[in-house]
Amino acid sequence: MYRVIFAVALVLSASSVFAAEPxxxxxxxxxxxxxxxxxxxxxxxxxxxYQVHGKGAPVILLHGGLANSDYWGRQITALAPNHMVIVMDSRGHGRSTRDSRAFGYDLMADDVVALMDMLGVRKADIVGWSDGGIIGLDLALRHKDRVGKIFAFAANSLTSGVKDGVEKNPTFAAYIERAGHEYEARSATPKGYDDFVAQISKMWAEQPNWTDGQLQSIEAPVWIVDGDHDEAIRREHTEYLAATIPHAGLLILPNASHFAFLQDPEMFNRAMLRFLDGK
Known part of the structure; x- marks a missing residue:
């Protein structure tokens, strides 16, 4: 999705300046x-x-590309008092393994359903960030009976929805560098980050590529959410998603970027809980 040029990102992140704004x-x-x-x-x-926290109506949290499920820590604590919260490392990410199949959103959505089957969860709401938001929409398209509500943060449905040169943004470059260190610490293939990035970057260059008709077939309640300073996703694309998916809501979080759930978790969590629980 981000069309990362890993080597360039590392150079830029090493010289990034102190951030002045949230x-x-x-x-x-x-x-x-x-x-x-x-x-x-x-x-x-x-x-x-995978991890399971709390009891109640199931919610699955799906992290962004290159990340891992630890990124959801502040959302787990907000949801667990009233929900069964399921977090997972996507294939090839964090502590999860991958096989020889090429990365793809359909495949990763199928992984979610397979985990649900193993855990005995028939249906769950989805909170997804970036790639996780795309996987949530993929589930709404291809596994309609398995998902309830979809809170899709910083997602895109076309590769053209991603800003050119996102890897040059200092905040995003710092994230890519951090993700590399976290991969080395968690993965069963700790020296395989460069190959991992190359493979997933190929997916980002080609997917997703959904038509208006596909988006219009989504039946699940959906909120399309993003930060007003997202480094990666074009605002017009976020607005297009909300306008095309039937009855979708649009929410733009102020003073936040692609990492709003870290930058202002209280604001993010209020929006998330309002959508899921109507509170």
Whole structure:
């Protein structure tokens, strides 16, 4: 999605200046939250790392590209008092493995369904960030009976929805560098980050590529959400998504970027809970 040029991003992140505005910051990745249960699920030909927190109506949190499920720490604590919160590392990310199949949103959506089957979860709401938001929309397109509400933050439905040169943005470059260190610390293939980035960048260059008709077929309640200073997603594309998906809501979070859930978790969580619970 981001069309990352990894080597360029690393050079730029090394010389990045101190951020002056909230949307230019990259707060630390939250510390892992103790789970009620966790494990490695052997599903869809790979091993998926997952955690389950709390009890109640199921909500699955899907992280962005290059990241891992630890990024959702502040959202887990907000949701767990009233929900069964399921977090997972997407294939090839974090502690999850990958196989020889090319990365693709359909495949990663199928991974989510396979994990749901293993956990005995028939239907769940989805909160997705970036690639996770795209996977949420993919689920709404291809697995309509398995999803409830979709809170899609910083997602795109066409490759043209991504800004050119996003990897040159200092905040985004710092994120790419951080993701590399986190990959090395968590992955079963810690020296494979460059190959991982190359493979997932190929997906970002080609996917998603959904038609208006496909988006118009979505039946799930959807909020399309983004920060008003998103480094990666074009505002006009965010507005297009909300206008094309039937009855979708549009929410632009102020003074925040592609990393709003880290930059202002209280604001992000209020919006998330309002959508999921009507509160």
């Amino acid at each position: 949307w230019e910051t990259l707060p630390p990745t939250p510390a892992p939250v103790a789970a009620d249960r966790s494990g490695e699920a052997a599903v869809n030909g790979i091993s998926i790392h």
